Amino acid sequence: MVVMGVDPGSRCTGFGVVAETSGQLQLVAAGCVRLEAEEAVSLRLARLFAETQRWIQRCQPGVVAVESVFTAKNAASALKLGQARGAILAACGQCGVPVVGYEPTVVKKAVTGVGGAAKEQVRFMVGQLLRSATCWPLDAADALAVAICHLNTSRLARLAGQRVGVEL
Amino acid sequence: MVVMGVDPGSRCTGFGVVAETSGQLQLVAAGCVRLEAEEAVSLRLARLFAETQRWIQRCQPGVVAVESVFTAKNAASALKLGQARGAILAACGQCGVPVVGYEPTVVKKAVTGVGGAAKEQVRFMVGQLLRSATCWPLDAADALAVAICHLNTSRLARLAGQRVGVEL
Numbered sequence: 001m002v003v004m005g006v007d008p009g010s011r012c013t014g015f016g017v018v019a020e021t022s023g024q025l026q027l028v029a030a031g032c033v034r035l036e037a038e039e040a041v042s043l044r045l046a047r048l049f050a051e052t053q054r055w056i057q058r059c060q061p062g063v064v065a066v067e068s069v070f071t072a073k074n075a076a077s078a079l080k081l082g083q084a085r086g087a088i089l090a091a092c093g094q095c096g097v098p099v100v101g102y103e104p105t106v107v108k109k110a111v112t113g114v115g116g117a118a119k120e121q122v123r124f125m126v127g128q129l130l131r132s133a134t135c136w137p138l139d140a141a142d143a144l145a146v147a148i149c150h151l152n153t154s155r156l157a158r159l160a161g162q163r164v165g166v167e168l
Numbered sequence: 169m170v171v172m173g174v175d176p177g178s179r180c181t182g183f184g185v186v187a188e189t190s191g192q193l194q195l196v197a198a199g200c201v202r203l204e205a206e207e208a209v210s211l212r213l214a215r216l217f218a219e220t221q222r223w224i225q226r227c228q229p230g231v232v233a234v235e236s237v238f239t240a241k242n243a244a245s246a247l248k249l250g251q252a253r254g255a256i257l258a259a260c261g262q263c264g265v266p267v268v269g270y271e272p273t274v275v276k277k278a279v280t281g282v283g284g285a286a287k288e289q290v291r292f293m294v295g296q297l298l299r300s301a302t303c304w305p306l307d308a309a310d311a312l313a314v315a316i317c318h319l320n321t322s323r324l325a326r327l328a329g330q331r332v333g334v335e336l
Contacts, residue, residue: 041336045254046261049217071243078243082250083257086213090255093214168209 001154002028004061004097005147006052007139008088010080011035013048014139017059018130018147023155025148027130028059030140045087052091064092065150066168067142068101089168100165102149107142110149169322170196172229172265173315174220175307176256178248179203181216182307185227186298186315191323193316195298196227198308213255220259232260233318234336235310236269257336268333270317275310278317 007014012035017028033051035044056064066088072078092099105115112125123141127133129148136144150165157164175182180203185196201219203212224232234256240246260267273283280293291309295301297316304312318333325332 040261040267042257042261042265042267044261045258049258049262069247072246075240075243075246078240078246079237079250079253082247083254085247086251086254086256087258088254089210089251090213090217090258093208093210093212094217097210099208099210 001063001151002059002061003147003150004055004059004064005143005145005150006064006066006088007142007146008066008081008085009139010077010084011037012137012139013051013084013088014137014141014143015052015055016136016140016142016144016147017055017061018144018151020151020155025129025151027132027134027144029055030134030136030144032137032139041083045083048084049087049091052088053095056092056095056097061097063150064097064099065146065165066099066101067107067146068103068166068168099168100150101168102146102153102165106153107145107149110152111145169231169319170227170229171315171318172223172227172232173311173313173318174232174234174256175310175314176234176249176252177307178245178252179205180305180307181219181252181256182305182309182311183220183223184304184308184310184312184315185223185229186312186319188319188323193297193319195300195302195312197223198302198304198312200305200307209251213251216252217255217259220256221263224260224263224265229265231318232265232267233314233333234267234269235275235314236271236334236336267336268318269336270314270321270333274321275313275317278320279313 016030108117109115173184184198276285
């Protein structure tokens with residue numbers, strides 16, 4: 001089972017792909033897409049759409065797990081984050097890959113055991129869980145954490161016969 | 169000059185295309201894309217992306233004018249509206265059509281003379297300006313109003329040598 005985690009942002013979006021084989025987690029790929037602040041918003045979002053499709057085509061995930069934020073500093077920043085999420089989700093929809101959303105506290109708890117863990121702590125634990133010393137950008141580590149969260153939650157849910165995450 | 173106006177919404181998005189020939193406004197096409205609430209969010213956004221591209225390919229606008237909202241009831245509704253805008257803007261960016269944004273009060277004032285005009289009043293004035301009796305859905309009339317707003321604002325700005333709207 002291959003899962004692509006995404007940590008959407010209006011400036012930088014993290015992508016992290018993790019495979020699970022016989023209960024063992026394995027790093028497939030991780031990285032970030034940074035958008036130029038000088039570029040027109042429509043061109044930035046078109047690039048985010050295209051990059052999301054490229055990640056899906058390259059890694060062929062069975063599911064995309066996205067960090068879902070339901071709070072924001074203000075309506076303007078919620079709109080900007082929403083626009084980035086819109087481009088990413090539309091790309092997933094067009095590729096026909098199902099999407100599930102996880103709240104940040106759920107992701108942090110699944111990886112570190114603490115819902116309020118710092119980003120650096122999340123990155124450290126992701127490295128431990130994937131047996132990798134790579135010092136990823138924080139957004140890429142966050143994306144890997146969402147993928148791991150989905151894989152671990154699904155394994156437990158399969159045992160209990162439950163559904164996981166919020167379908168998006 | 170052909171302008172496509174868009175009134176984005178998480179449930180229903182209005183599209184309205186207006187041409188200007190020798191200072192005369194002319195209706196090209198208008199309609200709505202309604203998204204099924206039961207469908208997965210990613211599939212809804214993929215459809216909105218595809219429909220936006222279809223409108224652009226069909227009407228070949230030189231510019232897309234989008235109603236820009238910077239306030240919302242709460243962060244959750246701002247995120248939902250942002251997601252719809254993200255899919256629409258990404259489609260415009262991928263088609264290479266420049267996008268400009270206008271605030272609702274600016275659009276209403278350009279069409280009715282009053283920034284706080286009701287949606288029905290906007291629809292009535294759009295009908296008058298386009299010499300058309302068609303009773304469009306309110307979201308389609310709003311989209312036509314954004315297109316008319318851009319055409320009128322650009323005409324005045326060209327005379328004054330100014331730029332118009334907010335580039336998106």
